[in-house]
C-alpha cells in the first residue's frame with residue numbers, strides 16, 4: 589500500500605482532513621509520520637491524538653552560526669535522514685513554512701520527471717504566491733480566489749498544477765472570513781487530488797515555455 593509523510597509547521601487542519609479521508613475509506617494510503625520544524629506545532633498534537641507518529645525536527649541551535657543556505661541544507665539533511673527511514677511514496681506538504689532547497693527537492697524526483705512532493709497553496713496560482721495568500725487576495729480586492737494543489741519545484745509556488753478550486757469572496761468582510769472559506773475548500777481539494785495523484789497514472793503535458801500541466805487519467 590502507498591504511504592505518505594506529512595510535513596507541516598502549523599495547526600494541521602489539512603493533515604487532519606487527509607487523515608479523516610483515509611479513515612472514511614476515500615483515500616487509499618497510510619500516513620506513516622507527521623514531521624514538523626516547530627516542536628510546539630498544533631499538527632504534532634493532532635497527529636499524536638490520532639495515533640500517527642509525530643516528529644519534531646527543529647533547526648538545532650548550533651546551526652545559527654551558519655549562513656542561511658548552509659543552515660537550510662543542514663536542517664534538510666536531518667529531515668532527509670528521517671524521511672529516508674520511512675521511505676514514503678510521496679511527501680505531502682501541508683502548511684510547511686520553510687523554503688526547500690533545490691538539493692532537497694531533487695531527492696524526490698522520479699523517473700517520469702516530476703517530484704513526488706506535493707503542496708497546497710491558498711490561492712489560484714500563479715496569483716498571490718508567498719505567505720498569507722488569503723490576506724493578499726482580500727487586500728487586493730479580487731472577487732474570486734481559491735486553492736491550488738501542485739507538485740513542488742525549486743521556484744517557490746511554481747510547480748506543475750494538479751488541481752484548483754475557485755470560490756467567491758465578494759461577500760467577505762475580513763481576511764479571516766476568506767481564510768475560513770478557503771480552508772473548507774482546501775480540506776476537500778487536497779484529499780480529492782491525492783486520490784488520483786497517488787495512483788501515479790496521471791498525464792502530464794508540456795506546454796509552451798516548458799510549463800507542465802498535470803491531469804487525472
Ligand code: GRF
Pocket residue numbers: 596597598599600601602603631682683684708709710774
Ligand atoms: C493552509 O492555508 C495551506 O494552504 C497553507 O498553509 C495553511 C496550513 O493550514 N500552505 P493548516 O496547518 O493545514 O491548518
